[in-house]
Amino acid sequence: KGPTVQTDPPSVLISQLFPNNNYPKGEEVQYENENRYRTTDEEKRHLDHINSDFLSDYRQAAETHRQVRQWAQKNIKPGQTLTEIANGIEDSVRRLVGHDGLSEGDGIIAGMGFPTGLNLDEIAAHYSPNAGCKSVLQQNNVMKVDIGVHVNGRIVDSAFTMAFDPTYDNLLAAVRDATNTGVREAGIDVRLGELGGLIQEAMESYECEINGTTYPIKPIAGLTGHTILPYSIHGSKRVPSVKTDDTTKMEEGDVFAIETFGSTGTGRVRNQGEISHYALRRDAPKVDLHLASAKSLLSTIKKNFGTIPFCRRYLDRLGQEKYLLGLNNLVKSGIVEVYPPLVDKKGSYTAQFEHMQDDIA
Ligand SMILES: O=S(=O)(c1cccs1)N(Cc1ccc(F)cc1)Cc1ncn[nH]1
């Protein structure tokens, strides 16, 4: 029989807690006129049957994410290092999906969907500690925790912001309201640019007073929600946090991560600081590599991550050493894509809330 409740820290397999694949369904959105989109019941049953693996993989990843983020929200405290926080989250995810990502190909079956983002204050996204990072979480930090989980390449991408000082309550309320607005208004045939306008309205209705100065909350226009494809963290559709003239529509079968970022700074981010996030390009050019270390690193990346984003710590734990020259060679050759930290101006505070909405469930 085995355990029927989760431990602290999480260690019980999700597939153990929910036998024969009946994972909880996420929130489901009913469409106004059901029959306008849905095929006949017979076809729907058929479609759902084909999709059922896809759905059960997604729901297994989603339940893993849910249990790990709830544990993280309870257990992350000032005084912990970012490295400890990242390892605690990643070890929990790997235990729950039952894959440690250490034997070749194992990380491709299930595991981290991308590097654990731990983004402090003006850093909005794509920061994960590299080996040797000494940063310690402070009482007055605003930390965006971005966790990815995948099962058979079905990636769940969802994030939340932690602040221990109530000064930032309105900043966090702004992004929560903006993202909930985006999720609520999402749906088949919704135009992406219009959805951005609704998100912008919600976000800009907030302000935040910090040390006697009142800041309007600005959406970070360059950071968008996005479609997610199997083994690929971003598809071609984007959900902006501001009104745009993008008339592209949401379609049945699309899977979206709706994420909004608010800032007390300029509302614009730039690439800044040491890179931690990398990913093999799907459309990687066939380049003959002259550097032996680049060749062997490329095969390690293909075997352990495929096109799932990874970070330097994931190479460290695989026993890779002195890989930076080879990695930079793969980047220069256009084979590996980099995602530098995205940063607003020094002294500003950014917050994020990211939720997944699928038009399939
Ligand atoms: O900003 S993105 O690069 C993007 C590209 C196109 C549209 S949105 N990015 C995708 C991504 C890139 C690397 C990762 F390791 C994980 C995700 C959004 C995102 N970052 C974190 N959570 N969600």
Ligand SMILES: [Mn+2]
């Ligand atoms: Mn994310």
Ligand SMILES: [Mn+2]
């Ligand atoms: Mn995302």
Ligand SMILES: [Mn+2]
């Ligand atoms: Mn790409």
